[in-house]
Amino acid sequence: MTGPRLRLTREERRSQMLEVATDVFYERGYDQASLQEIATRMGLLKGSLYYYIDSKEDLLFDVIRTAHDELFDEVAGLAAGPGDAFERLERVIHGHVGWICAHLRWTRVFLHELRSLPVPRRQEVLASRHPYQTLLRTLILEAQRTGLARPDVHPPLAALTLLGALNWSYRWFTPNGESKPAAIAATIADLTLHGLRLPPQRA
Amino acid sequence: MTGPRLRLTREERRSQMLEVATDVFYERGYDQASLQEIATRMGLLKGSLYYYIDSKEDLLFDVIRTAHDELFDEVAGLAAGPGDAFERLERVIHGHVGWICAHLRWTRVFLHELRSLPVPRRQEVLASRHPYQTLLRTLILEAQRTGLARPDVHPPLAALTLLGALNWSYRWFTPNGESKPAAIAATIADLTLHGLRLPPQRA
Numbered sequence: 001m002t003g004p005r006l007r008l009t010r011e012e013r014r015s016q017m018l019e020v021a022t023d024v025f026y027e028r029g030y031d032q033a034s035l036q037e038i039a040t041r042m043g044l045l046k047g048s049l050y051y052y053i054d055s056k057e058d059l060l061f062d063v064i065r066t067a068h069d070e071l072f073d074e075v076a077g078l079a080a081g082p083g084d085a086f087e088r089l090e091r092v093i094h095g096h097v098g099w100i101c102a103h104l105r106w107t108r109v110f111l112h113e114l115r116s117l118p119v120p121r122r123q124e125v126l127a128s129r130h131p132y133q134t135l136l137r138t139l140i141l142e143a144q145r146t147g148l149a150r151p152d153v154h155p156p157l158a159a160l161t162l163l164g165a166l167n168w169s170y171r172w173f174t175p176n177g178e179s180k181p182a183a184i185a186a187t188i189a190d191l192t193l194h195g196l197r198l199p200p201q202r203a
Numbered sequence: 204m205t206g207p208r209l210r211l212t213r214e215e216r217r218s219q220m221l222e223v224a225t226d227v228f229y230e231r232g233y234d235q236a237s238l239q240e241i242a243t244r245m246g247l248l249k250g251s252l253y254y255y256i257d258s259k260e261d262l263l264f265d266v267i268r269t270a271h272d273e274l275f276d277e278v279a280g281l282a283a284g285p286g287d288a289f290e291r292l293e294r295v296i297h298g299h300v301g302w303i304c305a306h307l308r309w310t311r312v313f314l315h316e317l318r319s320l321p322v323p324r325r326q327e328v329l330a331s332r333h334p335y336q337t338l339l340r341t342l343i344l345e346a347q348r349t350g351l352a353r354p355d356v357h358p359p360l361a362a363l364t365l366l367g368a369l370n371w372s373y374r375w376f377t378p379n380g381e382s383k384p385a386a387i388a389a390t391i392a393d394l395t396l397h398g399l400r401l402p403p404q405r406a
Contacts, residue, residue: 165395
């Protein structure tokens with residue numbers, strides 16, 4: 001084991017596989033994608049993929065779960081940071097839009113190919129979305145409890161409204177377009193958080 | 204031509220074909236859907252479909268265009284109605300959510316299978332989305348011009364934020380679920396319109 005390291009570690013190879021699979025699922029759609037093409041783009045024989053996964057379905061599941069976990073970890077960190085509920089919601093909005101705009105293909109595969117998973121695995125992914133909605137709902141509830149947010153807004157529906165505004169950016173954002181992620185996030189925060197905020201009480 | 208009319212008119216048959224095709228595209232995905240299955244569900248021979256369309260791609264294009272046009276017509280009517288810009292935006296929000304919740308399969312096929320169209324037809328559909336965004340943007344601009352809305356909000360991004368909040372409902376709304384379309388629309392209007400509205404000036 002001397003000399004330059006020419007081989008990727010197992011973990012590096014796995015990351016590469018998920019990246020390449022995301023590209024192929026994005027470009028061809030899951031139905032038309034083949035493990036053969038994924039292996040070829042990685043410079044491997046198809047048989048080598050079975051060291052990491054058992055089937056194409058396994059690979060889609062890994063791509064979708066990894067996308068979800070990465071976004072969730074990033075946003076959960078921001079939600080647990082300092083500041084009042086609105087300051088944290090604003091950082092969550094910026095983090096979410098930033099992640100989506102930096103991982104457009106991953107987001108699209110996640111949102112469009114979930115239905116290609118068989119029902120039990122789809123349910124497993126859908127169940128893992130609940131913690132994310134709970135995170136948003138909890139921040140909105142905290143904003144209400146601390147007297148910062150209007151009490152007449154229904155937190156679960158407000159969380160879904162915010163989630164829709166956030167996730168929609170994957171459909172129209174283009175890296176070279178006019179609108180940058182920070183401006184998109186600022187507008188979403190402006191509209192939804194301003195809409196949620198209780199006007200300051202008059203003296 | 205006496206006696207009960209047993210045959211559908213051409214127009215009725217065409218509507219039926221679009222409904223059935225939407226179901227099959229929704230259930231199987233475009234790639235796996237077959238004209239044979241669509242014809243069988245309609246009680247027709249496959250060859251009869253060619254009286255209405257030239258190919259499966261034609262049929263997807265018709266489904267997508269029809270969905271878009273119906274939603275646009277409904278919302279354009281509401282946008283042109285009486286009242287100030289905020290009153291009309293609120294009716295647009297209710298109309299849009301109501302249409303989506305009543306046409307979940309159509310919305311899903313529209314949003315997910317657009318990519319199955321070849322580029323020129325996809326561009327044609329995408330171009331037809333501009334009038335819809337323009338409609339929202341125009342109402343937001345009018346609200347700003349008439350002194351009702353905050354002037355510091357960027358109308359194109361605000362329109363896309365609103366569109367995201369509206370369209371997202373297709374992903375989680377279920378007809379028998381707890382949240383009814385009117386409650387969903389009210390929350391979206393509450394957050395986004397309240398966020399857009401300029402606070403009343405103090406005397």
